[in-house]
Each structure stands twice: as structure tokens, then as C-alpha cells.
Amino acid sequence: MRLVIFDLDGVIVSTDELHYLAWKTIADREGIPFDRKINNRLRGVSRKESLEIILSYSKKKYSEAEKETLMKQKNDIYVASLKELSSSDIFPGTREVLEQLKQLGVLTGLASSSKNARLILEKIALTKAFNCIVDGNMIAHSKPHPEVFKKAADILQIPYENALVVEDAKSGIDGAKNANMLAVGIGDAGTYEKCDYKIDFLTELITIIKFINMQANS
Incomplete structure (x- = not known):
């Protein structure tokens, strides 16, 4: 991955x-x-x-x-x-997960339908934490259309099948699957049958990434 x-x-x-x-x-x-x-x-x-x-x-x-x-x-x-809004509003473990992904050599993207995404990232001091940011100002179609996810992968020149999306809404899960990407549902979204993996907390993501990469290398 x-x-x-x-x-x-x-x-x-x-x-x-x-x-x-x-x-x-x-x-x-x-x-x-x-x-x-x-x-x-x-x-x-x-x-x-x-x-x-x-x-x-x-x-x-x-x-x-x-x-x-x-x-x-x-x-x-x-x-x-x-x-x-401030950095104290970031969900626990987020910064650590982003840093661990970096250490694993995994790129990170932010894909949001919101036109205020960059403003929010500035408020919580995470603008520089991602390799690319795609927001509502850059897309013509919102989720479940796959455009926002495909654009992030295209910017970073990563094949869609080598990308994984973390989402909390059904429309986002559908968008990820429509982009031919793996989908991780967090919280209630994890009960959606189209999810490939379910997590309750973002900190569980690293285990999934390591598992996927281990399978790919076996």
C-alpha cells in the first residue's frame, strides 16, 4: 500500500x-x-x-x-x-499515525468535498502533514463520485489499486470503491458492507497497513 x-x-x-x-x-x-x-x-x-x-x-x-x-x-x-477550532480538536493519535505512515514510506493525502478544508487544516495546524490536499474547490463532482480520491492519487502518481481511503460516511466509502481503492470505515461507517476493513480509532490503521503490505510481499 x-x-x-x-x-x-x-x-x-x-x-x-x-x-x-x-x-x-x-x-x-x-x-x-x-x-x-x-x-x-x-x-x-x-x-x-x-x-x-x-x-x-x-x-x-x-x-x-x-x-x-x-x-x-x-x-x-x-x-x-x-x-x-484549534489543534486540540484533532482526534487523538492522528499526528502519530501520520508520522508512522511517513516512516513506513506510505504517502498521505487529504480528500474532502468541503470547500473549507484548507481553512480547517490551517486552524488545526495540519496543512503540511499531507503530501497532497484535494478539496471541494478542485472537483466538479462530490462523493460518492470517485473524482476527489482519483485526483489525490493522480497528483501523487499512485495507481488507484495501491491506494486506501479512510472514511466515516457511506458516500465516501462508495466513492473509494468507485475509484477501485480499498476502503476503511471508521466508527459507524465500519458497519457498511462495502468496507474492506473497519476501525474504531485511527490508531488501528497502522496494523491494517502492515497487514496489507505483508500479504503483498508474501
Whole structure:
């Protein structure tokens, strides 16, 4: 295994609650029902697709201009809430795992549908920890389309079959499999039948990488 590609939100750091609160603010303003069950449908998809899901619960028809306004309002609320984000919000063991992968000669990539991914990485001081970063500003299709993962592998010139993706959402797992890559589901995503491996904590990843490489060399 020559490349490990990480999703950002839910794998490296969690801003799920900040997204939820920002979308809920917008939904409440518009009088649209929105709860955590609906919010779960937004995981791993783009801002535009998230808005379309939310608006599907509204009786009102929105113009494209109105949709653009709502997306901007949501993003403004979300970005403002990121001010308090810091390196202390990184999930335990993340830095150690990235360093161990480096020692094993495994490249690392960050692949996120979020257009705020680089801002988040700056806030948590991890921008320089990855060999490449692909965010929502660089892709035309969000997960489960494989574009974001393929682009990361292409940048680093690694064949797709030599890459592994760590994801916490079904859409991301589907995207990884659509890219012909191995998929590791972390947390609840590990129960998804398309996962090749399941982990509860990121620190378990190194054991999987060593196992895969041992099999490849046997």
C-alpha cells in the first residue's frame, strides 16, 4: 500500500456539530423542518447537494439565486464558528499515525468535498502533514463520485489499486470503491458492507497497513 487518503471531517477532526447548527439556523429561518436524522443524510455530500436535501422538506420552490444566497448564509455562519477550532480538536493519535505512515514510506493525502478544508487544516495546524490536499474547490463532482480520491492519487502518481481511503460516511466509502481503492470505515461507517476493513480509532490503521503490505510481499 503506497498511499492512504483521509477524509477530513469525522476522520481527522469533527465539525459535524458546527455544520448541523449552521444548517439548522438556515432551516429555522425558512420554516423548514430539520433534525439530526435529516442531518445524517448530509454527511459526505457537497454544500449544494446538502441544501437540495433540506429544501426537499419545504413546500416553497426556490430559485437558483435564492439557493445561492442560502448557501452563502450557511457558509458564513459555519466559517464564523470555526474561529474557535484549534489543534486540540484533532482526534487523538492522528499526528502519530501520520508520522508512522511517513516512516513506513506510505504517502498521505487529504480528500474532502468541503470547500473549507484548507481553512480547517490551517486552524488545526495540519496543512503540511499531507503530501497532497484535494478539496471541494478542485472537483466538479462530490462523493460518492470517485473524482476527489482519483485526483489525490493522480497528483501523487499512485495507481488507484495501491491506494486506501479512510472514511466515516457511506458516500465516501462508495466513492473509494468507485475509484477501485480499498476502503476503511471508521466508527459507524465500519458497519457498511462495502468496507474492506473497519476501525474504531485511527490508531488501528497502522496494523491494517502492515497487514496489507505483508500479504503483498508474501
